[in-house]
Amino acid sequence: MTNQAKQPCLRVIPLGGLHEIGKNTCVFEYGDDIMLVDAGLAFPSDGMHGVNVVMPDTSYLKENQKRIRGMIVTHGHEDHIGGIAHHLKNFNIPVIHGPRLALAMLTGKMEEAGVMDRTILQTVAPRDVVKVGQHFSVEFIRNTHSMADSFSLAITTPVGTVIFTGDFKFDHTPVDGETFDMARLAHYGEQGVLCLFSDSTNSEVPGFCPPERSVFPCLDRHISQAEGRVIITTFASSIHRVAMILELALKNGRKVGLLGRSMLNVIAKARELGYMRAPDDLFVPIKQIRDLPDRETLLLMTGSQGEPLAALSRISRGEHPQVQVKTTDTIIFSASPIPGNTISVVNTIDRLMMLGAKVVYGKGEGIHVSGHGFQEDQKLMLALTKPKYFVPVHGEHRMLVCHSKTAQSMGIPAENILIIDNGDVVELTPDSINKGEPVKAGIELLDASRNGIVDARVLKERQQLADDGVITMLAVISTDGVMAAPPRVNLRGVVTAADPRKLSLWAEREITWVLENRWQQLSRNSGGKAPDVDWMGVQREIEIGLQRRLRRELQVEPLIICLVQPAPGGTPAYKGRADAEPDTRPAPRGGRGGGRDGGRDVQRGDRPERVERSQQPRRELAAVGAAPAPAPAAAASAAPVATPARVEEPEISGRTRRRRSAAAS
Numbered sequence: 001m002t003n004q005a006k007q008p009c010l011r012v013i014p015l016g017g018l019h020e021i022g023k024n025t026c027v028f029e030y031g032d033d034i035m036l037v038d039a040g041l042a043f044p045s046d047g048m049h050g051v052n053v054v055m056p057d058t059s060y061l062k063e064n065q066k067r068i069r070g071m072i073v074t075h076g077h078e079d080h081i082g083g084i085a086h087h088l089k090n091f092n093i094p095v096i097h098g099p100r101l102a103l104a105m106l107t108g109k110m111e112e113a114g115v116m117d118r119t120i121l122q123t124v125a126p127r128d129v130v131k132v133g134q135h136f137s138v139e140f141i142r143n144t145h146s147m148a149d150s151f152s153l154a155i156t157t158p159v160g161t162v163i164f165t166g167d168f169k170f171d172h173t174p175v176d177g178e179t180f181d182m183a184r185l186a187h188y189g190e191q192g193v194l195c196l197f198s199d200s201t202n203s204e205v206p207g208f209c210p211p212e213r214s215v216f217p218c219l220d221r222h223i224s225q226a227e228g229r230v231i232i233t234t235f236a237s238s239i240h241r242v243a244m245i246l247e248l249a250l251k252n253g254r255k256v257g258l259l260g261r262s263m264l265n266v267i268a269k270a271r272e273l274g275y276m277r278a279p280d281d282l283f284v285p286i287k288q289i290r291d292l293p294d295r296e297t298l299l300l301m302t303g304s305q306g307e308p309l310a311a312l313s314r315i316s317r318g319e320h321p322q323v324q325v326k327t328t329d330t331i332i333f334s335a336s337p338i339p340g341n342t343i344s345v346v347n348t349i350d351r352l353m354m355l356g357a358k359v360v361y362g363k364g365e366g367i368h369v370s371g372h373g374f375q376e377d378q379k380l381m382l383a384l385t386k387p388k389y390f391v392p393v394h395g396e397h398r399m400l401v402c403h404s405k406t407a408q409s410m411g412i413p414a415e416n417i418l419i420i421d422n423g424d425v426v427e428l429t430p431d432s433i434n435k436g437e438p439v440k441a442g443i444e445l446l447d448a449s450r451n452g453i454v455d456a457r458v459l460k461e462r463q464q465l466a467d468d469g470v471i472t473m474l475a476v477i478s479t480d481g482v483m484a485a486p487p488r489v490n491l492r493g494v495v496t497a498a499d500p501r502k503l504s505l506w507a508e509r510e511i512t513w514v515l516e517n518r519w520q521q522l523s524r525n526s527g528g529k530a531p532d533v534d535w536m537g538v539q540r541e542i543e544i545g546l547q548r549r550l551r552r553e554l555q556v557e558p559l560i561i562c563l564v565q566p567a568p569g570g571t572p573a574y575k576g577r578a579d580a581e582p583d584t585r586p587a588p589r590g591g592r593g594g595g596r597d598g599g600r601d602v603q604r605g606d607r608p609e610r611v612e613r614s615q616q617p618r619r620e621l622a623a624v625g626a627a628p629a630p631a632p633a634a635a636a637s638a639a640p641v642a643t644p645a646r647v648e649e650p651e652i653s654g655r656t657r658r659r660r661s662a663a664a665s
């Protein structure tokens, strides 16, 4: 850790993609130059309510944007290019070098985001070498992966050569005939590789990853045996898979109807650029497909991850305008669910089966293989490149650990291997590898619009809404600090054994407490008639108080929203209920910080309160402001209700979050 002061070093900083699958974003830094490698997105996990896209925190890049010389893209999967259009709005990337297919897909995203003029896109071919800044030169080495036109990188730097594998497997019979340029890897291995950064996705799986071609006969069998229509779902971005399905449709005399925006887009782009060869008359517009006999029909669609809005999910719910399931249909899931999507996938399969279709899915069917190499592929990569140092990337923690064990079994000493996290800094010199001072890393959550950033506070509030619902409270307080009417409390999505009367009693106590103990700090008598009141502060104090009390009394933490309606000074005080006895908590020691914590009150919850269920049993649940404020004297009319625990509007707590298809990384 000491030598970086004397000796210039290469710094490699992943801002995403470690301890996770997704949002791969890596920074290479030497001297004054910064080069980026890929910038992907990830999809939300449970609890990220209403979040559609997860981005890495890019504060580090924003702060250092003057030094960014360019970006390298390895391939076109969402977890590698999905963040670029968004980043271009926030910082400068002068040039992006990448494969033709990836850049074609990126162009679409950039047009949508209106950032086409923010950078220059440079297409590369295999073995092209590009220079980025003064210190980096990058050779694009053709590799094999589930996405066509994919590359590994040989990055030459002043301290040595780094091999950055990108996503890969060794597929010796690739669907498009583009074989892995292993000779080039071996060439660098022979010259001497300082450090290897390698894909760890399948490091726990022994053996070699089967070739993509191996799914061909299995898919062929299911398609040729199908009596009726064939419906297949896969990732649109799995170019090779889609190409094989089109080939099989042709072979089996079936016309193809496409459903789903991404399926149409990707196939159009891939055909235009020559990555798929299929005759035009193979495709039939979906409106005409019902005129064809079932035995001549193949529908290829999105929805392999059970995404609620994707074509197959809508069909499974009987909500698709053009396609309904028939009992003679054979439906094939040619993809495996990404962790987190499993439940929605099995639900979709269940619904399709209940509609009477034959559904083909699961590992045993041979209809899906991964695009990421297994342990033996990873060993081959290590054997070819013979790196001095090794850093496993693109994987969750256990995958990184597993991959490091594989490397050790190949003779790389443990001290030459670093397991890092997002934001960690790998410092490399010709004879050392160290972890430097980490940079800021984390996540940025984007809302459906992809414009609004969902910060931690918003996320916590959404979580509270989903878990415990919301309580709103209306308090009428005069400018001279008296409660002018009983508070009105509303519950939505809150399950509680406490009756509404008790809740409004607690609300009253909190208001009284704040008025008695905090009013002096929150209002300032400016000498005039009306004192200057910090109404936001008053609301906040009441919210905090009620929040603590509910946590203590009921072990729930609903979102609490207090609205204070100021009343003119001199408004007569509402005295509180007969049973709303004064709070006996000690007053704060004074000063602004005084306060809240000393509070402890005497609870009289066991007082017998039985009143007929006659008077507007639900008045306390009416919308805020909908009912006229009860007169102060109407204490008795705020009828206690022996309401059983109930859920208001269950759809709030129901998990209706949209799930998005994650990248077929």
Ligand SMILES: [Zn+2]
Residues within 6 Å of the ligand: 024, 077, 079, 080, 167, 394, 665
């Ligand atoms: Zn990936």
Ligand SMILES: [Zn+2]
Residues within 6 Å of the ligand: 075, 077, 145, 147, 167, 371, 664, 665
């Ligand atoms: Zn990928």
